[in-house]
Amino acid sequence: MLLEGKAAVVTGSAVGIGRAIAVALAEEGAAVAGLDIDAVGNAETARLVRETGRQGLAVDCDMADRAQVRRAMNGALQRLGRIDVLVNNAAIYADTSLTGGDYESQTLAYERSLAICALGSFYCARAAVPAMLAAGGGDIVNVITEHIKEGHLMTGGAASGYDGAKWVQWRQVETWAAELAPRGIRVNGLCMGATDTPMLRAVSVAAAEAGMRAADVGRAVVNVLAHGADGPTGQSWLFGASGTPRARSLEEIAALAPA
Numbered sequence: 001m002l003l004e005g006k007a008a009v010v011t012g013s014a015v016g017i018g019r020a021i022a023v024a025l026a027e028e029g030a031a032v033a034g035l036d037i038d039a040v041g042n043a044e045t046a047r048l049v050r051e052t053g054r055q056g057l058a059v060d061c062d063m064a065d066r067a068q069v070r071r072a073m074n075g076a077l078q079r080l081g082r083i084d085v086l087v088n089n090a091a092i093y094a095d096t097s098l099t100g101g102d103y104e105s106q107t108l109a110y111e112r113s114l115a116i117c118a119l120g121s122f123y124c125a126r127a128a129v130p131a132m133l134a135a136g137g138g139d140i141v142n143v144i145t146e147h148i149k150e151g152h153l154m155t156g157g158a159a160s161g162y163d164g165a166k167w168v169q170w171r172q173v174e175t176w177a178a179e180l181a182p183r184g185i186r187v188n189g190l191c192m193g194a195t196d197t198p199m200l201r202a203v204s205v206a207a208a209e210a211g212m213r214a215a216d217v218g219r220a221v222v223n224v225l226a227h228g229a230d231g232p233t234g235q236s237w238l239f240g241a242s243g244t245p246r247a248r249s250l251e252e253i254a255a256l257a258p259a
């Protein structure tokens, strides 16, 4: 098994893609701590992880609060004993248009969008890297979006907070990879399209049903990790762009694995 004896932290693990990634990593042998603000959904994810026979922890955490993230990451490290893999998946998709709502609502939504996703990814990475160095290396995966790829911006301007946070996550991949490559830690990003989750269903049920399943993205993470210590770093992988038939998306996901 790819991750036998290893431990992973997944953020935004209570539903959707985060839950699917947590279960996919556990199926590969990893103990998994999920960090989420939704305690009920997160407890269910931990139960699904434990159903695979692996240690599964649900850790309450608001990713926008750096003190909470520090406590959550320290707690996860203490209970798992190590951290080999960090998946920065938590994000919100909020209306941050300049013409909607009022000053208070839109500026707050913009702050939360950036804080949960862009700052939260940094908080987790900063907390995880010392543990990865102690374990002799590791992997950070930022779950981004196809929006950051040329020609794939499709939010129509309503979610500049979401897209801004994703641009930060995208730049984190390259910059962190440059810093961490000599120290045995790889950093990669996933830039995928529509996936059937509560987030996308809230925007468009039709797009969700036409898109990938969350488990497909779980497989994509495993395939990227499967390259091991000599694997690629600093890459943001595009797959399953919106409008792609799912069968083709699955081929693109399979192609992420080592030949």
Ligand SMILES: NC(=O)c1ccc[n+]([C@@H]2O[C@H](COP(=O)([O-])OP(=O)(O)OC[C@H]3O[C@@H](n4cnc5c(N)ncnc54)[C@H](O)[C@@H]3O)[C@@H](O)[C@H]2O)c1
Pocket: 011, 012, 013, 014, 015, 016, 017, 018, 035, 036, 037, 038, 041, 061, 062, 063, 064, 088, 089, 090, 091, 092, 116, 143, 144, 145, 146, 192, 193, 194, 195, 196, 197, 198, 199, 200, 211
């Ligand atoms: N669904 C898609 O079509 C799609 C496409 C491309 C990229 N993505 C990305 O995939 C990731 C997961 O998206 P999803 O569709 O599963 O979303 P989702 O909204 O269905 O799930 C997001 C999870 O993040 C958690 N979360 C929200 N705010 C939090 C906070 N402050 N602290 C801790 N946890 C918090 C939620 O409780 C939830 O469990 C996101 O980064 C998203 O941008 C999704």
